[in-house]
Amino acid sequence: MEYISTKDKNEKVTFKEALIKGLAKNKALYLPENIPVLSDLFFQNIEQLTNNEIAFKVLHPFVKESIDNKNLEEIIAETLSFPTPVVPVHDNIYTLELFHGPTKAFKDVGARFMSRCLSRFVSDRNRLTILVATSGDTGSAVANGFYDVPGINVVILFPKGKVSPYQEHQMCSLGNNIRAIEVEGTFDDCQALVKKAFSDPELNEKINLSSANSINIGRLLPQMLYYFFAYKELKAHNKQIVVSVPSGNFGNLTAGVIAKKMGLPIKRFIAATNSNDTFPKYLSTGIYEPKPSVSTYSNAMDVGAPSNFERLLHIYSKDIEEIKKDISSQSVDDATTLKEIKQVYKKYNYILDPHGAVGKICLNNDLADNETGIFLETANPRKFELVVNKAIDSFVPATFSLENCHKEMIENSYQQFCELL
Ligand SMILES: *Cc1c(COP(=O)(O)O)cnc(C)c1O
Secondary structure, eight states, X not given: OOEEESSOTTOEEOHHHHHHHOSOGGGOOEEESSOOOOOHHHHHTGGGSOHHHHHHHHHHHHHTTTSOHXXXXXXXXXXTOSOOOEEEEETTEEEEXXXXXXXXXXXXXXXXXXXXXXXXXXXXXXXXXXXXXXXXXHHHHHHHHHTTOTTEEEEEEEETTOSOHHHHHHHHSOOTTEEEEEEESOHHHHHHHHHHHHTOHHHHHHSOEEEOSTTSHHHHGGGHHHXXXXXXXXXXXXXXXXXXXXXXXXXXXXXHHHHHHTTOOOOEXXXXXXXXXXXXXXXXXXXXXXXXOOOOSSGGGOOSSOTXXXXXXXXXXXXXXXXXXXXXXXXXXXXXXXXXXHHHHHHHOOOOOHHHHHHHHHHHHHOOTTEEEEEEEOBOGGGGHHHHHHHOXXXXXXXXXXXXXXXXXXXXXXXXXXXXX
16 A cells, blocks of 8 residues: 555655655645455454454555554554443434543544554654644643654644643643643644644754644544444444544544545544534535634634645545535534533433534434434543533542643744754
8 A cells, every 4th residue: 555645646655654754745645545445244244353353454454565464463452452432322322432542532542553653663763753733632642642652752832721721731741752832822823833844844854853643644544443443333223324523633534534435334424613614614615715723612623724624635536526425514613512511411411522512413413313323522521621610510620730741832933943843
């Protein structure tokens, strides 16, 4: 399997190169050159396989030229060291809980897989610096996933005042090979600084840069796995499955789409967004108009210019009608999100986090009786205690301390950023 650039199909690299480079030339993204289709037999017998066996089957064709079988098995075992249960919420609505990893959000799977692959590709002589912009969860998952991994430094940029205290704690408390930088600006500003660094020849001469944002294909691919695991759990229902994906940069959704293209029987997806509604607007008007992000309760989805949009376009050959066959999209505001958290707790005794709530609301609006709906619970509600507390009085927040945390602070300035590197 080779990987091609979204902007130039003649730019081809191996999985290893795509993982290390992060971005293709001209800020383009890497995508597998083709998407392998799994056999009918695999899907017929999927219940008999363990999750690790499923993961091996799914990922093997994408990485086999760069990672041998034994290493892939080890990487998978280390990546999937926590459960991803499907939990019934009410009627035909289920949630796939993706927050049982070390940083309590779904990004652990991608970050752990990527770090363990990378650690097999680098040596102390060619130390790698991972640059990552985060609106909260990526930073904590990457910090945790790469902590103490030999040969790798991590630099995390996060927007001042836009991440929860708990997220800040997770990013800033590790130290060692992990540095956290607070930027006077928005997530999009952080992302712009990172993108600029990657296309800066002088800087790239000096340090060996790589990305760990969801733009890195090494984070995206393992996210396909959840959809396979969910299918395995719900297959016996014999109903068509609709998955609602709380979306920001659209990495999770893109992974789902690739899983579907591999033959996974998911009927369709709902791209659930908060007030950052660039994608639902695109589907309804045909016009893609990225804009600055606005802050919401579901801050890990506060993205005005979703970076994986380019990949989606590429996968669907830029045909919006083809996209619409597989994906619908809605935008949900904060007041509705809060109301949903309150009601679902009261009626069904299930505690949603703000991101999962957005996903569930979209399912409520758009699910037929003969369908089974799954929304992804992308974060533990305790990670967003300030919001959940507004909806549920008795909610007990996670305990942590910001005391031993260390962060560096910069203006939204590329020069200042480079001086720190
Ligand atoms: C990152 C994140 C999302 C959005 O995922 P994308 O792949 O960027 O669309 C949703 N919820 C939570 C909790 C996240 O951390």
